[in-house]
Amino acid sequence: MSGRRVAVTGLGATTPLGGDAESSWSALLAGKSGVRLLEEEWAQELPVRIAAPAAVDPGDVLDRAAARRLDRATRLAAVAAREAWADAGAPDTDPVRLGVVVSSALGGVTSLLGAYDTLRAKGPRRVSPVTVPMLMLNGAAAHLAMTYGARAGAHAPASACASGAEAIGQAARMIRAGDADVVIAGGCEAAVHPLFLSAFAAMTALSGREDDPAAASRPFDRDRDGFVLGEGAGIVVLESAEHAERRGARVHAYLDGVGTTADAHHIAQPEPDGRDVARRSDWPWRTPD
Amino acid sequence: MHTTDEILAAIAETVHEIAGPDIHEVQPDKSFADDLDADSLAMVEITVALEERLGVAISDAEAKNLVTVGDAVAWISAAQTGVAA
Numbered sequence: 001m002s003g004r005r006v007a008v009t010g011l012g013a014t015t016p017l018g019g020d021a022e023s024s025w026s027a028l029l030a031g032k033s034g035v036r037l038l039e040e041e042w043a044q045e046l047p048v049r050i051a052a053p054a055a056v057d058p059g060d061v062l063d064r065a066a067a068r069r070l071d072r073a074t075r076l077a078a079v080a081a082r083e084a085w086a087d088a089g090a091p092d093t094d095p096v097r098l099g100v101v102v103s104s105a106l107g108g109v110t111s112l113l114g115a116y117d118t119l120r121a122k123g124p125r126r127v128s129p130v131t132v133p134m135l136m137l138n139g140a141a142a143h144l145a146m147t148y149g150a151r152a153g154a155h156a157p158a159s160a161c162a163s164g165a166e167a168i169g170q171a172a173r174m175i176r177a178g179d180a181d182v183v184i185a186g187g188c189e190a191a192v193h194p195l196f197l198s199a200f201a202a203m204t205a206l207s208g209r210e211d212d213p214a215a216a217s218r219p220f221d222r223d224r225d226g227f228v229l230g231e232g233a234g235i236v237v238l239e240s241a242e243h244a245e246r247r248g249a250r251v252h253a254y255l256d257g258v259g260t261t262a263d264a265h266h267i268a269q270p271e272p273d274g275r276d277v278a279r280r281s282d283w284p285w286r287t288p289d
Numbered sequence: 290m291h292t293t294d295e296i297l298a299a300i301a302e303t304v305h306e307i308a309g310p311d312i313h314e315v316q317p318d319k320s321f322a323d324d325l326d327a328d329s330l331a332m333v334e335i336t337v338a339l340e341e342r343l344g345v346a347i348s349d350a351e352a353k354n355l356v357t358v359g360d361a362v363a364w365i366s367a368a369q370t371g372v373a374a
Contacts, residue, residue: 065309065326126341129333 006172006255007244010088010237012080019056033214047201050213051192052230069130071108072190076233077140088237099152099180100145101171103163107137152180169258181243188233317359
């Protein structure tokens with residue numbers, strides 16, 4: 001079986017540059033940076049005080065009662081998914097043919113920490129009954145599956161910084177294998193919190209360029225000194241090309257190959273010769289038309 | 290001691306905060322689950338919030354019997370006078 005072609009029919013994002021895909025993209029093209037010096041009091045003793053918080057608080061654009069049961073990462077995913085779903089034209093899909101693959105590196109960690117603070121300060125009776133669904137790594141996938149009635153599967157592949165990309169790959173594979181016609185896919189993250197700024201700083205993973213936060217994130221630059229902790233979500237709607245064509249959907253792009261490897265080398269360093277990147281044999285799946 | 294009006298107001302604000310319906314919708318004849326979008330998890334949150342706010346202890350077993358807002362007003366009202374069993 002050659003597999004079915006995978007189309008991208010919906011885009012959504014909420015990022016440090018803007019509350020939707022369009023404003024994020026425009027700001028990116030204009031060379032704007034979402035990185036800033038954290039002037040909040042909680043950040044003042046930290047070894048690194050630069051980060052990229054979301055430009056629009058997801059709590060400001062979601063139903064209040066629904067949002068309070070969601071971790072911030074899931075709230076961001078809900079905002080981006082809403083945009084992506086609308087951008088795709090809210091495809092009328094058989095629920096058993098609609099899937100979700102959305103993940104995160106850390107999951108609902110700020111909810112976890114908040115619940116632990118409550119336990120310590122006020123005792124077990126005060127721990128919220130929605131703590132577990134808020135902190136679990138698949139919280140966003142589960143929430144989106146319920147929101148859109150997706151019954152073909154709700155998955156959250158966990159692979160650190162690659163989780164969102166791997167989610168998109170897994171979603172494409174679901175469509176290609178015929179397990180779903182439409183899949184909501186992407187990543188979300190919300191861990192701009194003193195613990196994670198401290199922990200990533202302890203790994204010496206973070207840029208310390210406090211004098212110029214806007215220029216701190218510079219992957220592949222000779223003078224790079226680390227990454228910047230940010231938050232946000234990016235969601236796409238993937239769809240089999242036949243399904244998209246049948247309903248006359250606008251296609252942004254086709255996803256014609258996915259490669260996944262593990263170099264089994266080191267928890268933070270890539271293998272120097274990069275041979276595992278080249279090892280993939282199924283990239284691309286097919287030559288684009 | 291809280292009057293029944295104060296208890297109703299406290300319940301209305303708590304239900305609004307946790308489950309979402311408007312405060313004026315929270316009336317004694319309304320069912321938490323059927324009319325006010327309060328599922329079992331929300332009921333746990335509402336119960337704990339009311340304990341804190343009104344200074345009464347509501348056991349999980351007792352909370353299960355509080356079907357309507359009126360049930361809760363009556364039970365809390367009696368509990369604070371020591372009448373509730």
